[in-house]
Amino acid sequence: MGILQVLKTQLLCHLIICYVFLVSGFIINLLQICTLPLWPINKQLARKINCRLGYSISSQLVALLEWWSGTECTLYTAPESYKLYGKENAIVVLNHNFEIDFMTGWTFCERFGVLGSSKVLAKKELSFVPVIGWMWYFLEIVFCKRQWEEDRKTVVQSLRNLRDYPENFWFLLHCEGTRFTEKKHKISMEVAEKKGLPKLKYHLLPRTKGFCVTVQNLRGTVTAVYDSTLNFRNNEMPTLLGVLNGKKYHADLYVRRIPLDTIPEDESECAAWLHKLYQEKDEFQEHYRQTGRFPGAITSPPHRPWALLNWLFWVCLLVYPLCMLLLQLLLSGSTFTVVCTSVFCLAVSVGMRWMIGQTEIDKGSNYGRDQDKNTVI
Numbered sequence: 001m002g003i004l005q006v007l008k009t010q011l012l013c014h015l016i017i018c019y020v021f022l023v024s025g026f027i028i029n030l031l032q033i034c035t036l037p038l039w040p041i042n043k044q045l046a047r048k049i050n051c052r053l054g055y056s057i058s059s060q061l062v063a064l065l066e067w068w069s070g071t072e073c074t075l076y077t078a079p080e081s082y083k084l085y086g087k088e089n090a091i092v093v094l095n096h097n098f099e100i101d102f103m104t105g106w107t108f109c110e111r112f113g114v115l116g117s118s119k120v121l122a123k124k125e126l127s128f129v130p131v132i133g134w135m136w137y138f139l140e141i142v143f144c145k146r147q148w149e150e151d152r153k154t155v156v157q158s159l160r161n162l163r164d165y166p167e168n169f170w171f172l173l174h175c176e177g178t179r180f181t182e183k184k185h186k187i188s189m190e191v192a193e194k195k196g197l198p199k200l201k202y203h204l205l206p207r208t209k210g211f212c213v214t215v216q217n218l219r220g221t222v223t224a225v226y227d228s229t230l231n232f233r234n235n236e237m238p239t240l241l242g243v244l245n246g247k248k249y250h251a252d253l254y255v256r257r258i259p260l261d262t263i264p265e266d267e268s269e270c271a272a273w274l275h276k277l278y279q280e281k282d283e284f285q286e287h288y289r290q291t292g293r294f295p296g297a298i299t300s301p302p303h304r305p306w307a308l309l310n311w312l313f314w315v316c317l318l319v320y321p322l323c324m325l326l327l328q329l330l331l332s333g334s335t336f337t338v339v340c341t342s343v344f345c346l347a348v349s350v351g352m353r354w355m356i357g358q359t360e361i362d363k364g365s366n367y368g369r370d371q372d373k374n375t376v377i
């Protein structure tokens with residue numbers, strides 16, 4: 001193991017990375033609040049500014065994945081579709097199996113220049129996560145409680161608000177609604193059986209309401225659905241802690257571009273279309289399992305330097321004052337101040353660990369563990 005690799009596993013490095021992320025995140029959240037008076041005056045300008053501010057937060061996680069852990073991202077897709085990525089609005093349908101699938105998704109967004117404006121139908125709980133959840137509020141992310149009767153109105157309204165969005169965006173839908181676990185898979189296949197639907201081996205049964213309502217409300221705004229299937233080489237189950245420790249993974253993403261006008265308008269036909277899509281996704285996963293690759297041509301969308309430059313900017317800005325502060329503390333010789341600072345640092349570390357916990361499947365919700373009730377705990 002090289003010296004750099006050893007360095008990447010050191011707690012001190014992790015603390016510095018988390019410190020930079022948290023402090024820069026709070027500064028950006030504050031700047032986002034400052035844009036509030038601009039919204040009623042020039043909404044499109046406020047949106048564009050927020051896209052850039054949001055980029056400055058999410059690209060730090062992209063830099064962590066691409067530059068710190070060195071994770072490689074390979075794209076399998078048709079060359080004629082590739083030309084359109086980043087140049088149109090699209091709905092992205094992605095499997096939900098991995099703890100870092102959000103970071104991998106963001107990395108592809110970054111490569112095609114839509115990271116700041118990327119959107120998702122996210123569970124409401126994520127809106128309370130400091131930095132990222134607060135940033136999402138300003139990026140007009142669509143939140144749901146995963147209780148359709150309660151969600152219908154707000155989801156439809158939030159989707160309609162996106163119709164005049166001034167930047168190209170990708171709208172991500174994890175139609176399975178929750179991350180894959182063996183228990184959730186078993187229950188969801190019982191539901192499939194009851195509904196007379198074919199069983200899926202690698203996916204949970206998709207929930208159709210969110211997809212249909214998104215297609216309905218973004219018709220005319222979005223031109224295509226990107227059916228995306230993600231896997232990691234060597235059966236790896238990557239984690240955020242692994243990435244933080246500098247572990248290199250290899251992500252393979254298969255994307256099929258499906259023009260939106262080929263998707264049925266009628267709700268039940270649209271639901272049936274989505275079920276068929278997931279049966280095809282299951283076949284792609286089987287193909288990957290058998291051959292170690294997806295069908296389609298391989299392309300590696302080029303790295304862009306902006307995520308790294310943004311990260312280095314924040315490191316330079318925030319690490320020097322931290323060092324000065326710590327030095328002053330040590331020189332002050334006051335036990336009280338040192339104890340208070342240590343307690344504060346410990347509290348921040350616990351807070352960061354809680355945030356990382358939000359990405360862990362073991363600590364995930366109970367949604368989808370019961371076929372009769374949509375229990376969300």
Ligand SMILES: CCCCC/C=C\C/C=C\CCCCCCCC(=O)SCCNC(=O)CCNC(=O)[C@H](O)C(C)(C)COP(=O)(O)OP(=O)(O)OC[C@H]1O[C@@H](n2cnc3c(N)ncnc32)[C@H](O)[C@@H]1OP(=O)(O)O
Binds near residue numbers: 105374
């Ligand atoms: C190209 C690379 C990627 C680019 C990336 C682009 C952008 C990146 C942007 C951001 C990255 C950040 C990522 C953050 C990720 C966060 C993601 C999440 O938070 S996922 C969780 C929240 N999202 C969703 O749930 C979306 C999918 N869900 C839906 O759409 C749902 O329909 C809903 C709108 C949430 C409503 O759900 P609800 O459960 O209330 O209703 P449904 O009608 O859909 O479901 C009831 C239906 O399901 C049947 N049922 C019951 N139990 C089960 C079960 N266990 N499994 C399956 N089905 C079940 C039940 O019988 C009902 O059936 P029916 O309607 O026939 O009666």
Ligand SMILES: CCCCCCCCCCCCCCCCCC(=O)OC[C@@H](O)COP(=O)(O)O
Binds near residue numbers: 021177178364
């Ligand atoms: C350079 C930066 C380094 C900082 C290191 C620490 C960063 C901490 C970042 C916390 C990120 C919080 C955003 C989490 C997004 C997780 C998305 C996700 O995968 O949510 C799960 C839901 O979809 C489904 O939930 P379940 O029903 O499975 O339960």
